[in-house]
Amino acid sequence: MQSYLKPATEWELQRTLLDASASNTPVEIVGNGTKRGIGREMQTAAQITTASLTGVRLYEPTELVMSARAGTPLARVESDLASRGQMLAFEPIDIAPLVGGERGAASIGSVFATNLSGSRRISAGAARDHILGIKAISGGGQSFHSGGRVMKNVTGYDLSRALCGSWGTLAVLTEVTFKVLPMAQETATLLLFNIDDAIAVEALAQAMGSPYEVSGAVHIQAPLAARLWHQGLAGERQSITALRIENFSTSIAYRTERLKAVLKAYGEVHVLDHDMSISFWDEMRQLSVLQGSSAPLWRISTAPHAGPKVVAGITRFMDCNAFYDWSGGLIWAEVLPTADAGAADIRRVIASVGGHATLIRGQPAVRSAVEVFQPLEPALAEISRNLKSVFDPAGILNPGRMYAAF
Amino acid sequence: MSMIAMPAPDQAIIARRGSIVRDLERLIGAKAVIGDEDGRRAFETDGLTAYRCKPLAVVLPGTTDEVSRVLAYCHQHKIKVVARGAGTSLCGGALPAEDALVIGVSKMNKVLNIDYANRTARVEAGITNLGISAAVAPKGFFYAPDPSSQLACSLGGNIAMNSGGAHCLKYGVTTNNVLGLKMVLIDGRVVDIGGAHLDQPGFDLLGLIIGSEGQFGIVTEATVRILRSAEGARPMLLGFGSSEAAGRAVSAIIAAGIIPVAIEFMDKPAIHVCEAFAKAGYPLDVEALLIIEVEGSEDEISALLGHIVTLVQPFAPSVIRISESPEQTAAIWKGRKSAFGAIGRISEYYCMDGTIPLGRMPEVLTKISQICSSYGLRVANIFHAGDGNLHPLILYEANDPDQVEKAELCGAEILKLCVAVGGCLTGEHGVGVEKRDLMRVQFSQDELVMQMRIKTIFDPHWLLNPAKVFPLDGREAAAAA
């Protein structure tokens, strides 16, 4: 493997990209490389890391805003925020351990570049909903900014959001400015055990449709629930359905009772107290129930209520263990290894229900053979390809990582 | 105000009006086409009323397919197009051009599907913002972004402008609440982007399109998030002796971990005008007023408001008034939401829409008042304090051309000030024609070229709302490769 170029300044990064662009040299872009195992296999002559572009540039707790250079460790960002009782409300998941990457080592730039959002996405929005502004160097070597440090900004096109989820294929983020929010004073979790997927997702929808501001809604099938580390739940041999509420302590008891009433038709409701809740949702962030396996893993996004239908459809073709987040709208599906990791069948099921699927964990050979990211409709593929050529005319940034053609 | 130059219209197109109107009538039926002078005049302006221009013609299609046929025709004949919702844009976003066809989506206002289990609604783009909430209110749901113009403005316009509102501090703006779109491209192709799922495959085209001011295509349908309403909500009025004290109170509330649904600030002139109009019981002897609203059960609301009262004590509020009834609540919000209308009754006004970091508010307000008095104009300020969105309303005499010009110069100076303190030119109204020539205050020419090239992807011949957003000079570099 080639060695990484580690520009220490934006200017140096820009020079490097200008050279690479002029000489048509493909480069792999990484933060700390924790998610290198995701995406189509690439061949690049050089690698650039933002690991040396670190530092929190601005933090105004009372304006709910922070700016950090892209290579700043997520852990650093979160500890700074925690010291003022604040957080990234979209609760970025740590996907690295699933794909052989280092736990807890992600950079803040990568969180936005991959739009990684955790369970609270269902109430607070995704990473892309929290981005306020960016500075970046395009694949063509142009330094540019978009957005700013204020909560609302509609000046010019929203390039900040357009770069979220682009996996380093359009530009290299050098600085991100994002909205932060206060941590809740107290958290509680309501649990239901041993109910099947369709009923569980119905229960989650009931809770989400209540006025009690549920901020996490997951359902873990029994085989995956058995992998929990949680001291109160480890070794459970039945499915677990969990709902989170967060608020001032004065509200938690009231909301817990009300929500219990909403859920009572679905079985006995168990409640985790604050500390047990914190460790449970921390585990969800770490995707513990998906660790310790090398089976192909799909991330499927669909309308929440359609989740069980998608999983039932997949199960007709192959063995599948599912973990539902986002009230059923995000499915992590572990399947048995086959030549295409089930891609054809899974995408056929999704085509009839709606949504999209990304192969997160798969052997390199499989990731070279199948479309890792959901193939796009022709008109949208054309727009996306053109967008790529505006930002990266020579096609040097992570070429082929998302799609073969760009 | 007529200082902002518009491109010279294409006389050859104007000369063909008769045949173009006939062609359009053949395409979508005579009833949906307006070609006569009086009919066209009804569309000559939007919320930026100082600018007026009768369009080439107007079409009011009833289906996505009709929009598609019209756009394919315009594309083939290189006719410019201005999309229009309700025409409430305050930046001239929907301002027509003499050689451009206005495509109004107002007839496409149906609710197509409400899906409570998924908490989404699929609606046509011409539906009013409030129409969505009204459709789901019987089941206790609402559509969150709430621009003050919500009774009139369309979802299509909200999407084009990424509109916000008073309650966006907690619930986000349009882009955070739209999951999918159906859009007609300039060549007539129809694309679906996103859907009922919570994120999209590939690049975030949804994020890119929302806020693109009608320059990428015509949105005909959208899937939006609907949310369950809180059990209750109640506002409180806090009066302060200075804007600085009010600003610090806001900081203290947020620092304590409370995110109210809304924190609205008004300065003294704004308070007086709104109170005269709405009789909301606003205190008249304070320099700054905050309207703070919280949500929850009765007990939760009382606890939160009590907590806030304690937190603001160090800033010596001279008035603390918690709404005691739904009628009072309605009056308090009526005062705020009708601020524009209220001020419109005493004078013509020019509504600015900059953003600033909250910490700079007192200093910015002082400078704004200096700028305005240097032009001999009065100003009232309304501020979404929680999210830094400032609306100075510059009062002027519409039939005095000198004042008109001064108001525009004064506004430009204020927006430059916003950018200088770390804010931006527009928080929620958009660039349109109004701020088009100020874009270089915030972006370099290279950055503008990058954005213009993105427009070129969607619209290679620059037919969609072309006179807006980007300064007229320096556009050549963005031409299709």
Ligand SMILES: Cc1cc2nc3c(=O)[nH]c(=O)nc-3n(C[C@H](O)[C@H](O)[C@H](O)COP(=O)(O)OP(=O)(O)OC[C@H]3O[C@@H](n4cnc5c(N)ncnc54)[C@H](O)[C@@H]3O)c2cc1C
């Ligand atoms: C009294 C008053 C109060 C206001 N308060 C607020 C506020 O609180 N917050 C806020 O954000 N704004 C506010 N506005 C501004 C305005 O209401 C918003 O910008 C609104 O979104 C415009 O919607 P519209 O339907 O009137 O769009 P129009 O004015 O008709 O058009 C606005 C822009 O959208 C484009 N467009 C319209 N429909 C489509 C479509 N279907 N496809 C593609 N492009 C389209 C047009 O080309 C134009 O560029 C206010 C305006 C007024 C007059």
